[in-house]
Amino acid sequence: MAELQTRTEPVITVKNMVKKFGGFVANDNLNFEVFKGEIFGFLGANGAGKTTAIKILSGLSIPTSGEIKVAGFDVYTQTELIKRNIGYMSQKFSLYEDLTIKENFRFYAGVYRVPQKEIMPRMMDALAEVGLIKYKDRLISDLPLGWKQKLAFSIATFHNPGIVFLDEPTSGVDPVARRNFWEQIFKTVQKGTTVFVTTHYMDEAEYCNRVSIMDKGKIVALNSPNMLKAAYKVDNMFDLFLKIVR
Amino acid sequence: MNRFKAFVIKEFRHLIRDPRTVFVLFAIPVIQLLLFGFVISTEIKDAKIAILDFSRDDLSEGLVNKILASDYFILETELSNINQIEQAFRSGQVKEVLVIENNFGRNIVHDGAGAVQIITDASDPNIASLLDSYTRNIILDYQQEISNKTQAASTIIDVEYRMFYNEELKSAHLFVPGTMALILMLVCALMTSVSIAREKELGTMEILLVSPLRPLQIVLGKVVPYMVLSFIDMLVIIVIGHFVFGVPVRGATSLLIGTGTLFILLALTLGVMISTISKTQQIAMMISLVGMMLPTVLLSGFIFPLKNMPVVLQAVSLAMPPRWFLQAVKDVMLKGAGIAQIWHYLAIMFGMLLFFIMVSVKKFKIRLD
Structure with a gap:
């Protein structure tokens, strides 16, 4: 992927973010920025504090201290505004299994207040992009996992959010589906959307413009994949990860 | 919204x-x-009954026979005093006790009115109320028979009803x-x-x-x-x-x-x-x-x-x-x-x-x- 692109304005700013649960420090003084239109990889072992950070950034949880802005809004006081301006996709590709593709789109369109007139044409565009137009009246439960994944992403970005959070969006699908899914991500980024993604697949980390690696609540590395590999003198992200997270 | x-x-x-x-x-x-x-509205057959007949005359025995002749009741035991009523219920066998007053026959012949008491085990209220209404119907029938036989202007059998254990039939x-x-x-x-x-x-x-x-x-x-x-x-x-x-x-x-x-x-x-x-x-x-x-x-x-x-x-x-x-x-x-x-x-x-x-x-x- 591209090296450090010309820096645009930051859409996520995190300064001295701390989150404590009692005596346990889940996020220990995090500092980073995410820029408009980039794919930001958020890596780290399980329990490193990724989920806690994502919860704060998506307005679900209030940090203990720190100065954090998402899409220009404050995470302490403007969580409602943050929620309206972000998209979120979880590792479960959470769609309603007993509803059709169309009904799922309509529901989320309603929740994000997409204007009534625009829903159908935009849905058709989104379905055309993933090649599922003729299945729009199928129940989600009848679809293969790879399709659900694509649909979950289409729905997470349906209201054109400035930022979309992807929490392990490729877990459990085959390599071909994973590759296809990343194509879908690249297309979305070209439209100016910022992608904030967590993953455990190190080949996917290579697709990111920049990655941060968390360990025990701290960010221990943050740069483009190539710069990081050079700095740590390794050939691939997998070795890098092992070297850093020990 | x-x-x-x-x-x-x-x-x-x-x-x-x-x-x-x-x-x-x-x-x-x-x-x-x-x-x-x-x-709840199922019919009951062969409910066990105890009888306490203080009178033991023709008319009281006639009533007992009529009740026992129906399909609804069979005689479990004959009692001789009031204290046995509670015992009969306690044994769990008896669902109803029929008490006939002393001088039942004579009262009917002389005064045109006799009294009986129906006592039921209302720990099962539905059965109790059914048995009560069966017994009443039989007594009514019997009252009619006596009226016809004695050619009296009217005969009244006064039925008093009591339920044990659940007085209000809740x-x-x-x-x-x-x-x-x-x-x-x-x-x-x-x-x-x-x-x-x-x-x-x-x-x-x-x-x-x-x-x-x-x-x-x-x-x-x-x-x-x-x-x-x-x-x-x-x-x-x-x-x-x-x-x-x-x-x-x-x-x-x-x-x-x-x-x-x-x-x-x-x-x-x-x-x-x-x-x-x-x-x-x-x-x-x-x-x-x-x-x-x-x-x-x-x-x-x-x-x-x-x-x-x-x-x-x-x-x-x-x-x-x-x-x-x-x-x-x-x-x-x-x-x-x-x-x-x-x-x-x-x-x-x-x-x-x-x-x-x-x-x-x-x-x-x-x-x-």
Whole structure:
């Protein structure tokens, strides 16, 4: 992927973010920025504090201290505004299994207040992009996992959010589906959307413009994949990860 | 509002997609009512009876013979004094004791009036009331016979009736309010808690919480469809109870429906509360069934009279919402009570409602953090 692109304005700013649960420090003084239109990889072992950070950034949880802005809004006081301006996709590709593709789109369109007139044409565009137009009246439960994944992403970005959070969006699908899914991500980024993604697949980390690696609540590395590999003198992200997270 | 509408539409879509569940939700109350209704009105044959005949004359023996000749009764034992009555019932065999006064025959011949007493074991009130009415009919018949034979202008046999163990015959028509409590608990508490737990299990709750929907909108959106369903269920039960089984609605219909609505709200809040503590549908179902349905059946006075329970269980039953609902509905339907007579039951239910709402809101917030 591209090296450090010309820096645009930051859409996520995190300064001295701390989150404590009692005596346990889940996020220990995090500092980073995410820029408009980039794919930001958020890596780290399980329990490193990724989920806690994502919860704060998506307005679900209030940090203990720190100065954090998402899409220009404050995470302490403007969580409602943050929620309206972000998209979120979880590792479960959470769609309603007993509803059709169309009904799922309509529901989320309603929740994000997409204007009534625009829903159908935009849905058709989104379905055309993933090649599922003729299945729009199928129940989600009848679809293969790879399709659900694509649909979950289409729905997470349906209201054109400035930022979309992807929490392990490729877990459990085959390599071909994973590759296809990343194509879908690249297309979305070209439209100016910022992608904030967590993953455990190190080949996917290579697709990111920049990655941060968390360990025990701290960010221990943050740069483009190539710069990081050079700095740590390794050939691939997998070795890098092992070297850093020990 | 728009968001909320989208959410409620989605909830109704879930219901439509699952017509079997909806069917079951309407079929259960009907089937249950029919079962209770018909089981209760089943005829009784060969009930064991004891006779205490102080008179032992032709007319009294004639009455005894007539009663024993019917299909309904067989003689278990003849008693000789009043003290044996209690014993006869205690043995569990005898369902009814017929007491004939001293000089029964003579009184009828001289005064045109004799007296008998029917005592039934009303620990099973339905059987007791049936046996009573059988016996009365036979006595009426006999009274007619004697009138014809003696050519007297009129003969009156004065029947005095007493029930043992349950003097007011309390649960005669109780199956309608009881079914109502059970079904409303099922639809409201169980279905609501399962439906919220399902969102958690499937991970869609995460998406909902990240979305601009407010937690309160999510909870209300979950509750609305089941409120509609249970309201219809309540009406169905009242209508069937009234028109098929002749259970009276002596009080104001509006008060009855108002009481039902209060209970529906209470049960829905319970459902929400259960869902805040259960992560999966299975857990939600278990808690609802064991924690809600069983107490509704056992500790509300629906099937087992509260009076006969150990004090500890009676105390526990005070905390059961269905108990108060049952009491209020019973009084409105069967006794024709107005709001002045049942306001304290309603007040208790309202207090419980506020309490459960407070707990749920608190739990919901904690979980979000």
